[in-house]
Each structure stands twice: as C-alpha cells, then as structure tokens.
Amino acid sequence: MTIKCINKKTYVTQPLLPDINNFVRHVEDIWESKWLTNMGAKHNELENQLQDVLKVSNVSLFNNGTIALLTALKAMNLPYGSEIITTPFTFAATPHCIVWNNCKPVFCDIEPNTMTIDADKIEDLITPNTSAILGVHVYGFPCNVEKIDKIAQKHNLKVIYDAAHAFSTEINGRGIGTFGDITMFSFHATKLFNSIEGGCLTYNDETLKRKIYNLRNFGIQSEEIVEDVGINGKMNEFQAAMGLENLKIFREEQNKRYILKSIYDSNLSMVKGIRVPQMPDYTTNSYQYYPIIIDDDYPISRDELHEKFNTMNIFTRKYFYPACHDYECYKNTLSVKLSNLPVVDDLKQKVLCLPYYGSLDSAVANTICEAIKSGKQ
Ligand SMILES: Cc1ncc(COP(=O)(O)O)c(C=O)c1O
Incomplete structure (x- = not known):
C-alpha cells in the first residue's frame, strides 16, 4: 500500500477556539467596563470556575505557566543555592524556573511506563542541601504522588508539581492539583485548555493565597505597602475571556x-x-x-x-x-x-x-x- 502525502499541513496540535461571536461579546464587555487587566471581573470569574473544574480549594491565575511556576518556587522560600530534585524529561521551563530561583536542578531518572520522575530513585539524590522535589505529570501521566509525599515528609522537603499537561486530570477522583504543596497548570495555546497564554497555581494551604497574590503583582499589598519582591504575573481580561469560553467546550x-x-x-x-x-x-x-x-x-x-x-x-x-x-x-x-x-x-x-x-x-x-x-x- 502506498502512503499518501496530506495536502494540508498537519501539526501535532491545533488550538482550541471557541465561537468567535462569544469571544467578541466578552471584548464588548471589556470595552464597556474599561477594565483591561489587574484582577478584573472575568479574571475573578475564571478563578472561581477553575476551582470547581480542577477540584481544588485555591486557584491563582497567571499570565503564563512559566511565571506561575517561577512564583510557585519563590512562594516556597527555598534556600539560596539549594538543590531541587526534578526530571530532565520535560519542557525547558521546568529546570529554567529552578535556576531563575537561584536553586540547582538535580536531574533524576524516570519510570519507563509513566515517564515521570522515578520516585524510587529520589532518596539516593537527597543531600543536606536538598530543599524540594519538582515532579512533572508529563503528557498527563501522574507522578507517583503517594511515594513522593512520603519521601518529602520523611526528609522535610517541599513538593511542587508541574501539571502543564494534566488539565482536569484526577487521581482516584481527586484533582491532581491538590497533591504536594503547590501545582502549576499551563493554559498556553498548545494546551488542551487554553487562555491564549496563561496558567495557574493551585494549593491547599489557604495562607499561601496572600503571598501568591503579592508575588504576582510586584509584591504590592496596598497603595503604600510593597511587602514582597514580586513580579508581573497578572492574567489580563482578554486571556480570562478566552479561558471562560474554552472552559465551556474543553470537555467536548x-x-x-x-x-x-x-x-x-x-x-x-x-x-x-x-x-x-x-x-x-x-x-x-x-x-x-x-x-x-x-x-x-x-x-x-x-x-x-x-x-x-x-x-x-x-x-x-x-x-x-x-x-x-x-x-x-x-x-x-x-x-x-x-x-x-x-x-x-x-x-x-x-x-x-x-x-x-x-x-x-x-x-x-x-x-x-x-x-x-x-x-x-
Ligand atoms: C511541562 C511544561 N512545563 C511548563 C511549561 C510552560 O508553560 P507556559 O508555556 O504556559 O509558560 C510547558 C509548556 O508550555 C510545559 O510543557
């Protein structure tokens, strides 16, 4: 049998796009409100809806997944120069965020089936300098969250997950964003669910909310108080509008x-x-x-x-x-x-x-x- 050449270029993915008229209605709202960014109505609505979809108790939106992950590591207060055990079988953003936080990625091997970090090989890599484990749910395959949790408790380490590929994944009915100390999701155009660019952090610890809110907005707590050395990680209203519309169609x-x-x-x-x-x-x-x-x-x-x-x-x-x-x-x-x-x-x-x-x-x-x-x- 001869194999055909396809006329139209076929790529590995195509972005999920809602009905353009629905998106335009959001744009009209934004024009009307004159509120383009800085935690607007659409941003807050998307945060609320994602809480249910991801089955998590706290969601903080970001302008992209990389800034979200950078902020997640910052929020963990990891010592300068400390070691973070992670996987090299991931996108560049994962180790880059560790290095941008002045920490050192320690590359661990992966499991042959799930291709996620091999939890059985983590303990051998722990030194007095280790501060955290950063697992990646690569292609949406879940890391061995139970084993990683046990290791982290035993050695007093933080656990951060990169769930850029695992939107809406559940483990035994539990949202994947509820494991570890903090989890990042990416909403980049190539992801199953996109807000053009975008991302979020999810976490169980309510007290992290204020810290992340500050870090995402230059560390500004109020008009005259700058509490943290923050960054600009805010999702704008156009991104949030895309997210709200794509949330309606991602199950389909x-x-x-x-x-x-x-x-x-x-x-x-x-x-x-x-x-x-x-x-x-x-x-x-x-x-x-x-x-x-x-x-x-x-x-x-x-x-x-x-x-x-x-x-x-x-x-x-x-x-x-x-x-x-x-x-x-x-x-x-x-x-x-x-x-x-x-x-x-x-x-x-x-x-x-x-x-x-x-x-x-x-x-x-x-x-x-x-x-x-x-x-x-
Ligand atoms: C595993 C992984 N981590 C992090 C990122 C970074 O996310 P973003 O593109 O939203 O910054 C991506 C992809 O884009 C990714 O595939």
Whole structure:
C-alpha cells in the first residue's frame, strides 16, 4: 500500500477556539467596563470556575505557566543555592524556573511506563542541601504522588508539581492539583485548555493565597505597602475571556480526542516495535498528548519515522528530545547536577508525539496509522 502525502499541513496540535461571536461579546464587555487587566471581573470569574473544574480549594491565575511556576518556587522560600530534585524529561521551563530561583536542578531518572520522575530513585539524590522535589505529570501521566509525599515528609522537603499537561486530570477522583504543596497548570495555546497564554497555581494551604497574590503583582499589598519582591504575573481580561469560553467546550474537545485515541490505539497496539503508554486505571486522562515509543525491534528508528512524516506534511514532535540535561546551557555547567539517567537517555531517542486534536480528520489519523504499520522509510 502506498502512503499518501496530506495536502494540508498537519501539526501535532491545533488550538482550541471557541465561537468567535462569544469571544467578541466578552471584548464588548471589556470595552464597556474599561477594565483591561489587574484582577478584573472575568479574571475573578475564571478563578472561581477553575476551582470547581480542577477540584481544588485555591486557584491563582497567571499570565503564563512559566511565571506561575517561577512564583510557585519563590512562594516556597527555598534556600539560596539549594538543590531541587526534578526530571530532565520535560519542557525547558521546568529546570529554567529552578535556576531563575537561584536553586540547582538535580536531574533524576524516570519510570519507563509513566515517564515521570522515578520516585524510587529520589532518596539516593537527597543531600543536606536538598530543599524540594519538582515532579512533572508529563503528557498527563501522574507522578507517583503517594511515594513522593512520603519521601518529602520523611526528609522535610517541599513538593511542587508541574501539571502543564494534566488539565482536569484526577487521581482516584481527586484533582491532581491538590497533591504536594503547590501545582502549576499551563493554559498556553498548545494546551488542551487554553487562555491564549496563561496558567495557574493551585494549593491547599489557604495562607499561601496572600503571598501568591503579592508575588504576582510586584509584591504590592496596598497603595503604600510593597511587602514582597514580586513580579508581573497578572492574567489580563482578554486571556480570562478566552479561558471562560474554552472552559465551556474543553470537555467536548476531550470527547473528540477520546475517539481519536481509539483509532490510534486499535491500529497501533498490535504493531511490532510500537509501544503505546496507557494511563493507570485510577487516573482520568487529560488527552493532552498521544506519545508512542518506537522500540529497537521496529524496522526504522524514531528519527526516520519522524522524517518520513515530515515528507507526508505531517509534523509529529520528538517531545522530549533533547532532554534538559542535553541543552547547551546545562551541558558541562555547575548550574545543574546529573545522576545516572539510563531510562531518559533511552526514551528520548524513541518517543514521538502524534497529531492529537479534536478536529483532526479521522482519515488523516488512519493515514498516520497506515504509515506506522507499513514500517518503511
Ligand atoms: C511541562 C511544561 N512545563 C511548563 C511549561 C510552560 O508553560 P507556559 O508555556 O504556559 O509558560 C510547558 C509548556 O508550555 C510545559 O510543557
């Protein structure tokens, strides 16, 4: 069978877009109110609604996930120069936020199935200088939150989660943003739920609210009192409007991705050399990414398959290659600490994220499956 080249470029994702008329109505409101940013009505409404959707007790909105994560670490008061155990199998923002907080990322290996930080390897990396663990729920797969919690309690460490890929994920019916001390979600355009750019922090400790409120707004507590060395992390009303509209349609998007996942799963689960990681059954799926692993017994390499898709006008992504410890800025520097990383070093060569968005034509999904099943370059 010959594999078709798709006429229209197909990317790994497409942003979720609400009905433009609904968005325009929000813009008209904003014009009317003349309130563009600084914790406006739409911002506050989105914060309230997210509390229910994410099943968390506290939500603080941000202008993007990176500033939210930067602020989360700042709010934890981690000692200058202390070590934070994290995963290198993530997006650049995760370790960068640690370094911007004058702390040192200590890269830990990952579990082969969930690709999240391997909780069994964390304790070996703890030193008197360790202040926190930063886990990433990569592709929406949950970290081993129970084990991480136990380690953190035993060694008196803070726990921060990067849940950029895990919007609306639940573990045994509990919102994923309720684990650890603080969790960051990203609402970037590429995420399942987007507010164009945006993000939030969720946390159980009510007393963090004031601290985060201050840090997000230059540290300003009142007209004449600047309490903290803060930053500008405020979400504006246009972003919040997009968020409010996308909240109405993200479940429908998840349903569409569920159907797409069924097409991929049924076609790919029997292909020799292709592994499709599955969510544990106690977890709900966010449907953020569809990663596959191209093992050594598949006829061509991950890079060859990626290249083949490029020639077909289908743009898959090698998330997360390179891994963070391979970056120029972290190679041969003292700003990070490496451990033995055999699983990361293996999987970074084998993982490929397939196009995954509700409006992806099922014919294109089937063409993608046929291309993988053919096993040819
Ligand atoms: C794992 C991870 N962490 C952090 C971020 C940063 O979020 P943002 O783009 O909203 O700043 C992203 C993606 O964008 C991400 O994928």
